[in-house]
Structure formats: C-alpha cells, structure tokens
Amino acid sequence: MKLFKLASVVALVAATALPTIAAAADKPVVGLVMKSLANDFFKNMLEGAEAHAKKRGDYELKAIGMQNETDFESQLNGVENFITQGVDAIVIAPADSRAMVAPLKKAIDAGITVVNFDVSLDEQAKKDAGLDLAFVGPDNRGGAKLAGESLAKALGEGGKVVIIEGNPGADNAAQRKLGFEDAIAAGKLNLLDSRTAHWETEEANSVFSTMLTAHPDIQGVMAANDSMAIGVIKALDAAGRPDIKVVGFDNVSAVQPLLKEGKLLATVDQFGSQMASDAIDKALAVVGGGPKLEGWVKTDIKLVTTDDVK
Amino acid sequence: MQLDENLPTATATAAPAVSMKLLLRDAGIGIALVLLILFFALTTDHFLSPNNISNILTQITINLILAIGMTFVILIGGIDLSVGSMLAFCAVVGGSVLTIPDLSVFQAVSLATLAAVGTGALCGFLNGWISAFWGLPSFIVTLGMLNIARGAALQVTDARTIYSFPPSFNAFGSQMIYGVPVVFLIALALVAIAWFVLSKTVFGRLLYGIGNNEEAVRLAGHSLMTYKIAAFTIAGVLVGIAAMVYMARLNIASPIIGIGFELNAIAAVIIGGTSLSGGRGSVIGTLLGACIIGVLANGLILFGLSDFMRQLITGVVIILAVIIDKYRERITAA
DSSP: OHHHHHHHHHHHHHHHHHHHHHHHHOOOEEEEEOSOSSSHHHHHHHHHHHHHHHHHOSSEEEEEOOSSTTOHHHHHHHHHHHHHHTOSEEEEOOSSTTTTHHHHHHHHHTTOEEEEESSOOOHHHHHHHTOOOOEEEOOHHHHHHHHHHHHHHHHOTTOEEEEEEOOTTOHHHHHHHHHHHHHHHHTTOEEEEEEEOTTOHHHHHHHHHHHHHHOTTOOEEEESSHHHHHHHHHHHHHHTOTTSEEEOSSOOGGGHHHHHTTSSOEEEEOOHHHHHHHHHHHHHHHHTTOOOOOSEEEOOOEEEEHHHHO | OGGGGGSTTOSTTHHHHHHHHHHHHHHHHHHHHHHHHHHHHHHSSSTTSHHHHHHHHHHHHHHHHHHHHHHHHHHTTOOOTTHHHHHHHHHHHHHHHHTOTTOOHHHHHHHHHHHHHHHHHHHHHHHHHHHHHTTOOHHHHHHHHHHHHHHHHHHHHTTOOEEOOOHHHHHHTTOEETTEEHHHHHHHHHHHHHHHHHHHSHHHHHHHHHHHOHHHHHHTTOOHHHHHHHHHHHHHHHHHHHHHHHHHHHSEEOTTTTTTHHHHHHHHHHHTTOOTTSSOOOHHHHHHHHHHHHHHHHHHHHTTOOHHHHHHHHHHHHHHHHHHHHHHHHHHHO
C-alpha cells in the first residue's frame, strides 16, 4: 500500500508540475511559408527570420519553402500541415495569389493568425472567398518606378527603352512591369518592345541580344530582376554596346561588382532579409492580443545606385 | 557473330543503302531549316545580318551540346530528364573551383573543367548503371537524378549564386573568330566527334544495335550494361562541358539555372529525326534540330510575335517534326 501511496504522490506532483513546465515551453509557434528556398532573395529572408527568432527568443519558428517559385502545390501542403500542427500564426509569401486564398481561409477559420507578406493575395479572390486579410509587403510597382525613373533621368525625354519581364502570371512580375510603364509615361520614354525571360539569366541573354538586333537603337533596358539584368549586361558586353544603360531589381550580391563598374545603373532593394521578420513581428502582436492588421502595411524599398556601393 | 548482320552497316552490302537512307533523313530536316531561314530572311529586316547570325549561333550552343549527349541516350532507347539539373550541379561545382583564390587562370580553368566534367560523368554513370543493373526505365531513374542533382547543387552552394570569374575566362565566352562564336566552334567539334563515334566505330554501331534490337546485341555476346553506362556517361560529360560554356558566357553559376533545359535538348534530338524508341537517327540531325529551335526562337522575336505565340508555335513545330518523321520513316523503309 505504501508503494501505492508514494506512486500517487509522485503522480500528483507530476500532474501539477507538468502544466507549468509545458507553459514555460509553450511559446507561440510561427509557421513561415516561403515561395522558394532556392534563391538568394528568399535565402536572405530565411536567414533574417532565423536571426530574428533567436534574438527575440519568445517564439518558435518553423519555416518551409519550395523547390521553385511556381510550385504552389507543395506550398498548399505546407499550409495544411501547419493547420494540423495547430501553429499560432502562419506568415506566408504566396506562390499563387489566387490558389492560396482557400487554404488560408481554412487556417483563419481554424483560429490561426495569418499574415500575408511579399506578394499580395488577389483582391477579387479574397472578396469571393469572404476573406479579409491585410498585406505586409513592398510596393513592387513603386520600386520598379524608382528604377525606371533613374533610367529616364539618365536618358532624357524620348529615350528608347525595352522591358525584360518576369514570369507571365506572377503578381510581382505584373506589378514591376506596371511600375516600369509608369516611369516610361512620366519620363516620356519610348518603349520599343517588352518580353519575358522568365526571371532567367540565360534566357534574358538570348532574348535581349535578339531584341537588340531588331532594335539597334535601344538606349536603355529595364529588367524585372537582377538575374535577368546580368544576362542583359553580358549581351551588351558581347555586342560591344557599353552605351546602353540597364536597371534591375532585387539588389542581389552578384550585381554588386556590376554596380561598381557602372554597368548596372541602378537596382531596387526591398530588404528581403527584414521583410519576413517584420511580418512575424506583426503576426506576434496580433497573437498577443493586439489589433487586427488592415489594408496594406508597406515595407521599405530603396533605390541602389553606383554611389551606394562605392 | 552472325547476328551482327542485323546491325546497321555491319556488312559491306548494307552500308551504301543505309547511308543513303540516313542522308535522305537529314536532307529532309535540312530543307525545313532552309525554308525557315528563307522565311525569316524575307519577312524581317535583320535576320541575315552577320551580328544576328553570330547571336543565333551563341544562343543554340548550350542546347546543342546537351542535345549531342541526349542523342546517345535516345539512340539506345533511353531518355535523360536530369540534364537541366545536372547542368546546375556541374556549374556550381565548376564555379566553386573557378573562384578558388590564388590559382592562376590556367590552373583554375583546367581544374574547374575537370571538376564540372567529372561531376557530369559521375551523375551520368549513376544514371546508366542504376537503370542497367536493375533493369529500370531510364525515364524514372533520371527523374530521380533530376531531383538529386538539383538538391546537391543547392546544398553545395547553400542556394547562393557564384560570380566574379577570371576576366579572361569571361572574355572567352564571347570570343569570335570571323564572326563565329568560339563556344559554337567547340559545340561543332563535339558534333564531329560524336558523328565519328556513332557512325564509324563498332561502339557506335552497337549503340544503334541496342536501340534496334537489344536482345540481338546481347545474344551476340556484348555486355549491354557497359554500353548503356557509356551512353549515359557521355551525356553527363557533355553536360559538364555545357556547364563550363554557360559560365564563360554568363559569368555566373547558380543552383537554379537550367530548369527545363532537358526538354529543349530532347526537342532538338526529336526534331532532328532521331526516333524516341531508339536505333534510328544521327547527331547531324540533332545539329539541324538545334538550329531549327534557335532560328525559330530568334526569328519569331524579329518577326515581332508575342511571347505567348512564340511558345505556341515552337510547340506546333515539335509536333509537326514528329509527324513528318512518320512519313519519312515510311518512304525510307520502302
């Protein structure tokens, strides 16, 4: 009997002690869903978020990403897994601005705080699903306009330009194209042609060198990301046309030497490494009982030129 | 050895007829290419300008090198879906070596070439060995390798882009001799070597034999495994060379390059008249096939067609090529 008693005392102690132990470990869990872990931009973002989690120390970070930016099916699976695990918040850069609306609605209905960052969900799709969700992210259109304007300033009115677009159908590609077009209209530039190179260096190199053949009078190029700007600059090197000016977007490390040499006129930094941690901060504030986020919470963007790398 | 008579050009009497047929096949694709060139020459302003021709040659180089290797694999009735990922893996391995500090340019470039080609050969060897040893369809094995090589490329670089290669290496990528890009001449030399190996050596004829009648080759006492491994390893070596050309041309190596390149390489081989079921085709056809894809991509931009129509028309041409091949097969078989 004595043994029994002892056992029950132990059990009682354990039963009262356990919840406090659990509570100590029960930091809010944030599920970070990114578009891709396979490029510098998202890599920086993840590292920024990990450093942020360590620094704050009051939440647990679970991050998932995908092989490439268009693989939204695995992103969908990731969101569903987070719902099953019962995370406190999901912070997501959607791979498809329409396809991700339904699973995120499910997460919200399950009582999870959802913050949408980097790429905005489609307004119409949100409305159709009855989803009211704020967006924390950069103004891609405004950023592209900044880059476009610096090109317009360098060329002057009537300057002949072409646009190298990102993936057709991707929201940020569409926004950047609109931003370039805003700058073209404002600077009274002359747009000769606009084509996609699917964010790809090699394709941008091929497509641009052909565009240059068709329009030898090109004076400036607006590329929707730096990878494509690199391909364009290599084509200019090969064609011996250092007179043509190029602007890009993203400010990746590979363009730093090109900025320094003056081969890239300007690029745009949207501070990817801070973007995820900003969104996490906002999600945690809501989880902690703060007010609901509304509308578009704009994050920083900055034009980077030769002067910034010297 | 009697069974060897089943193999193309294995006997003296069969040789002239076969090469006549092969000539007919290639001539058909050649005519299609000439018609395409004529069309763009007449409808656009700059198509035949020397600069544009140099551009097209540069633009087809990487696909051509990949497609040469793909020809070997398709001839034995296989397929290699991993070349795009392998290109990225070879490039980041080569690029890492290329950027080792304190090496002379010569040392860096030779070691990087060795590393890139070695990586490609190793991946290709694994593709061939695994599919031959366990008798697995190469479609599945190379689908696995597609993920392995991409994952390895990301792992090795931690998903970062490698850049700032030696300036002279970079300059080599856009070097011209009389308006012909040096990198294209390298690809052309590889076509010549592949043509010689495939049509003039016993090894090459046996690869055709395997595509035509695997059982006959096996009964003749040849090790199928050796030849299959060899075909995939050759494809891997060519991926390694293509990776060096990529880096010389674009001055970067990134783990996310080359997505979907395998499909363009396969398209070049098929448009070039090599049969997907193996045993029929030639690397000259592949050269013409790669030219057709390159001319279309370039010409349709000069023609002013939208990106979406351009993609659509490229698809139509691939299907047309296969249909034409069906007819040609009937004619040459008659």
